Structure formats: C-alpha cells, structure tokens
Amino acid sequence: QQQVKxxxxxxxxxxxxxxxxxxxxxxxxxxxxxxxxQFPGKxxxxxxxxxxxxxxKKEGRFTISFNKSAKQFSLHIMDSQPGDSAxxxxxxxxxxxxxxxxxxxxxxxxxxx
Amino acid sequence: KAxxxxxxxxxxxxxxxxxxxxxxPISGHxxxxxxxxxxxxxxxxxxxxxxxxxxxxxxxxxxFSGRQFSNSRSEMNVSTLELGDSALYLCASSLYSSSYxxxxxxxxxxxxx
Numbered sequence: 001q002q003q004v005k006x007x008x009x010x011x012x013x014x015x016x017x018x019x020x021x022x023x024x025x026x027x028x029x030x031x032x033x034x035x036x037x038q039f040p041g042k043x044x045x046x047x048x049x050x051x052x053x054x055x056x057k058k059e060g061r062f063t064i065s066f067n068k069s070a071k072q073f074s075l076h077i078m079d080s081q082p083g084d085s086a087x088x089x090x091x092x093x094x095x096x097x098x099x100x101x102x103x104x105x106x107x108x109x110x111x112x113x
Numbered sequence: 114k115a116x117x118x119x120x121x122x123x124x125x126x127x128x129x130x131x132x133x134x135x136x137x138p139i140s141g142h143x144x145x146x147x148x149x150x151x152x153x154x155x156x157x158x159x160x161x162x163x164x165x166x167x168x169x170x171x172x173x174x175x176x177f178s179g180r181q182f183s184n185s186r187s188e189m190n191v192s193t194l195e196l197g198d199s200a201l202y203l204c205a206s207s208l209y210s211s212s213y214x215x216x217x218x219x220x221x222x223x224x225x226x
Contacts, residue, residue, distance in 0.1 A: 043217030
C-alpha cells in the first residue's frame with residue numbers, strides 16, 4: 001500500500017516558468033511533510049517542510065501548499081532555473097515515528113534554458 | 114559542521130556474501146535512519162536507531178540488520194546478498210528520535226553480481 005503518491009513522474013519546464021509537483025497521502029496521522037531535492041550521485045537534501053497547521057509556506061522561490069481536507073500537498077518552484085534540474089521527493093512522517101519517513105516515488109524535473 | 118558521512122561510497126559484492134556499511138551522523142545528532150533507494154521501489158525505510166536502540170524497523174527480511182554505537186555512529190549489515198539488494202543505501206541523521214528534520218549522507222552504492 002503506497003501511502004504517499006507523487007505526480008508527475010517527470011516534468012519539463014522552460015527557464016523562468018513555474019514547476020508544480022503534487023503529492024497525496026492516505027495516513028491522517030502524518031503531521032510533517034518535507035520536500036527533498038536530489039542531484040545525481042548525491043543524497044536527498046531537505047528543501048522545505050510544512051506542518052498541517054498552516055496552508056502555505058514559502059522559502060525563496062520554493063512554496064509548499066497544503067490542503068488538509070483533501071490530504072494533498074504540492075511544491076511550487078517559481079522562476080525555475082536550469083540549476084533546479086533534479087529529482088524531487090515528497091515525504092511524510094508522524095510525531096511518534098519522526099525518524100521513519102514515507103517517500104513518494106519522485107519527480108524528475110528538467111528546466112530547459 | 115561536517116555533514117553525514119558514509120563509507121564506503123561504492124561496493125561490489127557477489128551473491129551470497131555479506132556486507133557492512135557505515136554511517137557517521139552529524140556531530141551532536143543521536144538518531145540515525147537507514148533507507149534503501151532503487152529505481153523500482155524508490156526510497157524505502159530500513160530501520161532507525163537512537164541511543165544504541167532500534168526504534169523502528171521497515172518491511173525488510175532479517176538479512177538486513179543494523180546497530181548503533183555509543184558515539185552515534187551506525188552500521189548496517191546485509192547477509193547472504195541477493196541480486197535484488199543492489200541499491201543506493203542512504204543514512205540520515207537527526208538530532209533526536211523526535212526530530213523531524215533528517216539530513217542525508219551521500220549514500221553507499223552497492224552492486225551485487
């Protein structure tokens with residue numbers, strides 16, 4: 001049973017455009033939702049995260065939108081740059097098992113110059 | 114602060130052999146989680162250690178085991194290697210077991226032939 005579903009699998013965006021990646025979860029006990037960025041040959045790096053008590057969190061060009069009733073959250077990358085080309089993973093965890101993250105399948109983002 | 118270090122970075126083993134991977138968390142971090150990353154299954158949680166105790170275990174066979182030392186360094190062992198164990202093994206450290214933020218190392222690429 002996949003508890004976190006991520007879409008799309010791959011995404012191609014022009015430089016300066018907006019990249020949007022979506023995730024949906026099933027377990028209502030999840031209360032921490034991070035996004036990770038992974039470059040080839042590297043481990044995932046924590047990008048931005050949100051708790052369910054807020055609907056939106058913005059850090060620079062990266063924004064998480066969270067819809068608790070729909071059990072969905074998304075990552076928006078504004079003014080996408082070629083350097084943003086990477087694989088992005090959404091994840092979720094609970095406060096009783098904070099060290100055990102459940103990951104989405106990942107989205108490969110390509111930003112064309 | 115130095116990041117999470119994992120050794121070795123690359124490893125080639127033969128079916129039936131056993132392997133030990135090492136992870137040194139960020140200084141001061143006491144929780145270590147291990148994940149397996151494969152193209153087909155994505156990022157799958159293996160286990161989490163805190164204060165030398167296993168707190169959580171994922172759905173992997175008993176061939177996969179781990180331990181944590183008093184200095185928070187962790188090792189994972191895979192016995193009787195199978196071809197399907199070929200993967201990137203990632204270690205993530207957190208300040209405490211209740212800490213949501215996880216910081217990943219670069220991983221150990223294991224190839225089983």
